[in-house]
Amino acid sequence: MKFTDGFWLKRKGVSVYSPAEVRDYEIKENTVILYAPVVKINHRGQTLQGPLLTLEISSPAKDIIKIESWHYKKKLSIFPEFELNIDGNFTPEIEEREGEIIFKSGKTSVIISKEDFSLTYYYESRLLTKSGAGQMGYITTEDSGSYYREQLDLAVGECVYGLGERFSAFVKNGQTVDIWNEDGGTSSEQSYKNIPFYVTNRGYGIYVNHPEKVSFEVASEAVSRVQFSVPGEKLEYFVVGGKDLKEVISNYTSLTGRPSLPPAWSFGLWLTTSFTTNYDENTVSSFVDGMAERDIPLRVFHFDCFWMKEYEWCNFEWDKDVFPDPVNMLKRLKQKGLKICVWINPYISQKSKLFDEAADNGYLIKLENGEPWQWDLWQPGMGIVDFTNPDACKWFAGKLNALIDMGVDCFKTDFGERIPVNAVYNNGADPLKMHNYYTYLYNKVVYELLEERFGKKEAILFARSATVGSQKFPVHWGGDCVSKYESMGESLRGGLSLCMSGFGFWSHDISGFENTASPDLYKRWSAFGLLSTHSRLHGSSSYRVPWLFDEESVDVVRYFSKLKCSLMPYLYSVACETANTGVPAMRAMILEFTKDRACDYLDSQYMLGGSLLVAPVFRPDGTVDYYLPKVKTGENASWTNFLSNERVEGGTWQYETHSFMSLPLMVRPNSIIAAGSNENVPDYNYLEGTVLHIFELAENEPASTVIYDMEGEAGGNVSAVRSGNKVSITVNGLKDYSVVMRNVGSIGELTGAVLEKDSLGVRLVAEKGSNEITFVIL
Known part of the structure; x- marks a missing residue:
């Protein structure tokens, strides 16, 4: 949100009150408390009126500094709040000097200037960023209430990444980003997964600890700063340090939750019924048998929405007209070596027999008059399950438990973005904060049920919406993309941004969700999809089995499916590293090569773990250009194409043409890639x-x-x-x-x-x- 009219003026009706000096302070329980008037106090009479802003500086864990600043304290205690892991045994260092206070958490520190208020952040002696005069501020407006903002300096050449799964330019400089979950597809500035956390190529991260809408102006309103603002009387953010970007993300996920380790079988190929297509058991069997007959490894079969009867989503019952014997059908599919996934969401249609049950027991989000909140978008008259109600959570999990008893192994937890702000929750939660936070509770209920039934190492979702901490409930996919090369590119940008935001694993609908891809796009996207952490063939109005495109598509899907299975010893080791450290399995080039300036803007290639570079082909003619960083390993600095064995010197741009059975899959010098003995399943x-x-x-x-x-x-x-x-x-x-x-x-x-x-x-x-x-x- 913008508050200024150019650099000099404020917008009409806007007043900004910024800390001018530290008039008083105290040090209490490892916390520095600052009292900052918004004008320089020259005589005692000026202390008779405010605002007087209060700041608390503390540390939840090593190398992380927390800043809380507020105007009126009485308006602060509103939940929900993100779940954070606080290290109760960690003690920061506090040093008082004339004119300044130094607060140090591990190697990350902030120097507080008392006379001319400023906060300057360092990692060891390396300057990270600064909040100087007039940058932090409490803001009043004539027509939209009050806000709190911070502005942090950007250096020349400093690039900003993250803020969730964003499909716009990978480098966020120049963008306005609102942290507000929306069901907007992959072709706009909206996002299903909004995360108020960014990192920069200067080697630090900023996490804004607010579930409600956080508005970021990234080198936009003030071109040499990142501004973030929230409505209300308080702002809370964390500065996350580290020796490099990987350690920064590791420290952030230590605070907000590590990505859980998905089961090995989930890395295999997933195939679905698609969305609005007609299907029954014969259709499903023809797909599964067709893949086997063509020697294409298939590990998971997914039933999309219409496994339930139309107008009755979600009633969690199989449509008997289409699937008259679901228990034995699932047995037959599992005998073919498949895991089973079914689509669900947290919305209950008025026609579902569960609607009255949920409404009568108070399991739905309500209006102020106590009636269920309803609308007609997606399902007629639908209500939304209230996951702040423990009884509603048990009820919802019980419906899924019955499906697990039938043979279902995991759930596609769709939706969770269009959550109303005019609603009343069972626990009194603030509906503005619940809009983004809702998805966390929704996916947590489902994930914890799967943990309870199958054990932690077997639990997995296929989720679309997310917020801070949702990385603990993998896997997430990129939402509704279009069958175009451009959408393939925007999907990759979204995945790389999400993985810079604390998420370890990511997938997307191979060949696009909307429309039907041309055979060439299907084949190119298949290679990309099968070299992502998770791989799914899914669409909207047409089937996605390869033989419906052309025979060469069968060869391509077979080849890259088998390649992925054979690479599982390497890929699963990368996944374990991700679960242990928080460093994503799918990595933007800047994450692995922070000091190589050529990597700052690269968003059409990525590292799959620390040793494999993947450059998808985004053009019908098979041409691709990509960059190989120079790796300083003595005299030998050549990368090697894993498929062709061709050696290519690092520190160079490459311009190549690839057949459908190939793409740049380059191995970093001085690497060991462990391959397996089985190319037909991912789990062995x-x-x-x-x-x-x-x-x-x-x-x-x-x-x-x-x-x-x-x-x-x-x-x-x-x-x-x-x-x-x-x-x-x-x-x-x-x-x-x-x-x-x-x-x-x-x-x-x-x-x-x-x-x-x-x-x-x-x-x-x-x-x-x-x-x-x-x-x-x-």
Whole structure:
């Protein structure tokens, strides 16, 4: 929201009251409390009127600084509030000097200037940002109430990322971003997943701890600042430091919740009925059998909305006219090795037999007169489940429990964005704050039910809406995209922005949701989708099985599905790293290469984990341009295409043309990629029959990797180092493994393994019981 008229003037009716000095302060319980008048006090008579702004500076955990500032304190206690993990054992350092106070949390600090009020933030000696004179402020308006804002400096060349799943430009500079969940598709400034957290290429993050609408002006109203504002009398935000962007995101997710680890099977291919298509068990079986007949690995089948009878969503009952025997149908599908997902949402149609049950028991959001809140958008006369009511949560979970008893394994938790602000909640929650927060409660109820039934390591959703903390309930998908190359690009931008906002895993509707893709787009999007963390074929009004596009589509989906299954030892290790650290599995280039300025604006390629670079093809003619950062690993700095084995020098832009069976899938120098022994399912023993692909070993710079089992436990570890022409590889925890040395030429003086041929390099098959291989490169 903008409050100024250019740089010098305020908009009509707007008054801004900013801290002018620290008139008084106290230090209490590891907190600095500041009392800041909005004018310089020159004589005691000026203290007789305000405003007098109060600030509290504290730290919830190492390297995170919390700033609370308010005008009238009596209006502060309104819930809901985001769930935060506070480290009660952490103690910050506070130092008083003449004219300033230094508050230090780990290596992150703020210097408070008392005479001319300012807050200047550092990580060690590195300047992060500053709030100077006139930047923080309490604001009154003539027609829209009061607001609280902060403005934080941006340096020359500083780029802002995140703020949730945003489909606009990846770098947010110049944009106005309102944190307000909307069902707006992927082609506008609206977003299903709004997160009031951003990071910059200067190496810090800002989290605004407000569930209600937060308005960001990112180098827009004031072009050298990020402004954020909220309605009301108080503002609370956190400055998150770290040695690099990955540690910043790790610290943020330590505060708001780590992404949970999805089960290994969920990384396989998902296929759906699509939305408005006609389908019954015969249709479903024809899709499933057709995939098997064509040797395309399929792991999850999803039933979209019309598994329930029209006008009756959600009644959580199968439409008997279409699926007369759902229990045995699900048994038959599961006998084919599939997991089952069904679509749900938190809305109850008036025609559903559950509506009266929910309304009579107070399970729906209400109007002020006590009647259920209703409207006709999406389902006629629908009400919305009130998840602030514990009894409503149990009731809703009970309906899903019956589906689990039938054989359902997970739920697509759709919707949750269009939540009214003129509603009354069971626990008295503020409806403005509940608009964004609602999705957290909705998905939490469903996710915790799945944890209860299947265990934490088997629980997974396919969710569309999200807010702060929703990363704990993966997986999230990108919403309603269009079948165009441009929409494929905007989907990727949305995913990268979401993953810069604390989310670890992300998916999208392969080939687009609306309309039907051309065969070339279907094939290009399939390669991209099957090199995302999660992969789903889904559409609106037409089926998405590949043979309906052309025969080559079958080949493409088969090839990349099998490729993904074979890469699961690497991909699942990346997923475990994400669950342990919060660093996303799908990473914008800037996250992995923060010091490479060429990566600042890259939004059409990404890192899948720390070692694989993916550059999707966004053009019908197969041309693609992408950038390979220069990796400083001694003399060897070449990337290698995992598919073709072609070596390409780093620090260069590449311009290539790819067939539908290819794309740039580049391996970072000095990397070890663990591949598996099974290309037909994603969940298998990653510690047996493992193939270790080793790339561009640098002189005396060890490469290493950890391989996890399907329980998320570290079961194997591998290290490799080259000294001159001698290479030593140490392997622990793997059984019947082999090593493929990429682009090394000939090998002599081999111990611990025997040589075999391999199309991609030299294969070394470990001798039984050997955990060390050494050889000389000729």
